[in-house]
Amino acid sequence: MVGPTPFQAGILLSVLLTWIAEVAEEPLALEPGNRRVEWETNTWSLGAGDEDGRPLSAAEVVAAFEQTAAGIRERIRELGFSGVATFYVWHDGQAGQLRCSTGSVPPEELPFDGTYRVADQLGPIVEGFLADNMPGVVAWPELDEADGHLEQVMTEPEIAPLRVWTSSVGTSH
DSSP states (O other), rough: OOOOOOOHHHHEEEEEEEEHHHHSSSSOOTTTTOOOHHEEEEEEOOOOSSSSSSTTHHHHHHHHHHHHHHHHHHHHHHTTTSSSSSSEEEEEETTEEEEEEEEESGGGGOOSSSSSSEEEEEEHHHHHHHSSSSTTTTOOHHHHHHHHHHHHHHHHHOOOEEEEEEEEEOOOO
């Protein structure tokens, strides 16, 4: 099978950037009393197909997310919301996706079940996503390696905290 032409590849590669930009225009719920509604309304999963996004530079993706954060910040001001709000992005390695959301919480109170660390820079998070050759897939050798260390894993879990980039988009900090 012949791959896409340079013109087609350019169209495919722009899809991820388009999806990121569209997040700023999607429905937005800011309900401090109902975090579930915020999560369900404001959380987006962004993936890339085999040809879709791999040659993108991290700088392009970072710029798209920063522009989206600015758009959400403007929408929140226009809505007259007068509270704390945070736009945040993380790489869900198990799903092979970049995810983003907005919540009426400060960065230290994001609605994750596990531990997370607020990252100063979005670039390394995006680079991890772009470097994933098989998003959402764990290779057999890695599974075999994990089986051999099952006893150690069960007694000493060393799960690195999820890295999450945040941007303040509310009217108060």
